[in-house]
Amino acid sequence: MAAFYSGSLILWYKANSGKLKEPVSDMGVNNKDLKAILREKYAREGYDALTSEERVQLALSYTERPKAAEEAARRLMEEYGGLTAAADSDPYFLMKGCGLSEMSAVLLGLLRETGRLPEDRFPRLTDTALAGAYFISLLGKLPKEQIVIAAADSRLKIKRTAVLAAGTDSGIRFSCRRAAEFALQSDAYCVFVSHNHPAGDTMPSGEDKAATLTLVKAMLLLDVPVADHIIVSSGNYTSMREMLPEIFKGVPDCGYKVKGSAER
Known part of the structure; x- marks a missing residue:
């Protein structure tokens, strides 16, 4: 498993032990690999284990090329801070201001409409x-x-x-x-x-x-x-x-x- 951060490092975890290994450069990591890494982390550890930026990157990895997905995720985080605010934005501004493809803008809109984007989907309901x-x-x-x-x-x-x-x-x-x-x-x-x-x-x-x-x-x-x-x-x-x-x-x-x- 891995935690992906903005910059140029992927921290690689062995799936069978979960122990931190040496960081590996993300140069040469293709879109399929990045999707697999984040998808595995999501499946194994759940939504809360993903950082806000990882959530954006995972969503955009299905609709953007690797470099475009990374850059769009970075710009979305700078402009909106996370998926929820970005999905509430007009698709035109997402495409114009953050460089998203039309497909990505539509995807975020669909996620918003299906109600799948609260930053904390699984809170503690203590009162x-x-x-x-x-x-x-x-x-x-x-x-x-x-x-x-x-x-x-x-x-x-x-x-x-x-x-x-x-x-x-x-x-x-x-x-x-x-x-x-x-x-x-x-x-x-x-x-x-x-x-x-x-x-x-x-x-x-x-x-x-x-x-x-x-x-x-x-x-x-x-x-x-x-x-x-x-x-x-x-x-x-x-x-x-x-x-x-x-x-x-x-x-x-x-x-x-x-x-x-x-x-x-």
């Missing part, structure tokens, strides 16, 4: 404010209802997320079995559930309350507590654990802090 902000970023602007489940470790750091169900602008249904399968496959310490209300009111409906109670009870049988169910709109959220603690009676807090008002 209701952090959980609310995280799920607003995932679901707040969606035009239709969607419910997601997020698996967390013992430090309440999100490990992975999945869409449980997608509905219309006025309703949604999901399976407790699917939630249970996801939690077990993810080796979750606990899970968070969230869905959006496109109309803007984040107060839980009667169906929301009933479905949450059913899910909470089902997950307790698996010894995987539901830490919270967060309902979001484009700018607000409601923590059901904060508003309706009776639904979570008997559920360990998992170190999750309920604080502040129920709706922001």
Whole structure:
């Protein structure tokens, strides 16, 4: 594995030991090699192991020639500081100001639209404010209802997320079995559930309350507590654990802090 830095060095790691070896000059490293190095690091260590510049380089290595990818990544970092800000920019400015090809500008736009670019995709959700902000970023602007489940470790750091169900602008249904399968496959310490209300009111409906109670009870049988169910709109959220603690009676807090008002 390798960590790639701006400049002319690649720090090479042996895949079977992970120990640092002598730095190797990147002269002669072609685009395929660079992609393989960064792709292997991503696959082995995860998104958080990549630096902001490595994320940019990996994305652009699929659409730019080696030298062009390196130069474009450097200019993007100088101008925008990372993928998120760059993807929010107008494609014309990306091409004109940073020298990206049209293909690269389109790629960044697509990544933005699919919501895959938060600089910290897997934060620690240690309290209701952090959980609310995280799920607003995932679901707040969606035009239709969607419910997601997020698996967390013992430090309440999100490990992975999945869409449980997608509905219309006025309703949604999901399976407790699917939630249970996801939690077990993810080796979750606990899970968070969230869905959006496109109309803007984040107060839980009667169906929301009933479905949450059913899910909470089902997950307790698996010894995987539901830490919270967060309902979001484009700018607000409601923590059901904060508003309706009776639904979570008997559920360990998992170190999750309920604080502040129920709706922001």
